[in-house]
Amino acid sequence: MPKIDQGFCLWYWRLSTRRKFIRELWLGSLVNIALIVAQLSGVLPDLLRNYSDLPSVALGWWICVFMVVCQAIILSVLWIMWRHEHIREQKDLSSKVF
Secondary structure, three states, rough: OOEEEOOOOOOOOOOOOOHHHHHHHHHHHHHHHHHHHHHHOOOHHHHOOOOOOOOOOHHHHHHHEEEEEHHHHHHHHHHHHHHHHHHHHHHHHHHHOO
C-alpha cells in the first residue's frame, strides 16, 4: 500500500514519514499546550489530587515535562527517518538519470 504524502489521510500508518512528522508536530504541540494550560489553571492538579499522594502541583509539572520530552524524542526519530528516506530517494533518482 503506497504511503500518502498529499491530501487528507485519517490513518496515521498510511502516511509518509514527512506527513507523520508534520502531524506529530502539530498535534503533539497542541496536546502539550493544553496540558500546560490545564496545569496553570489548576485543573490538572485537581484531577491528580484524587490519584496520588504526591503533591499534585509538582506531579502535574512532571507530567508536562515528560510529555514534552517524549514529543521531542518522537520528533527527532521521525525527522531522522524522513532525512534518510529523502537521501535514499535522491540516490535513486540520480542513479536512474545515468
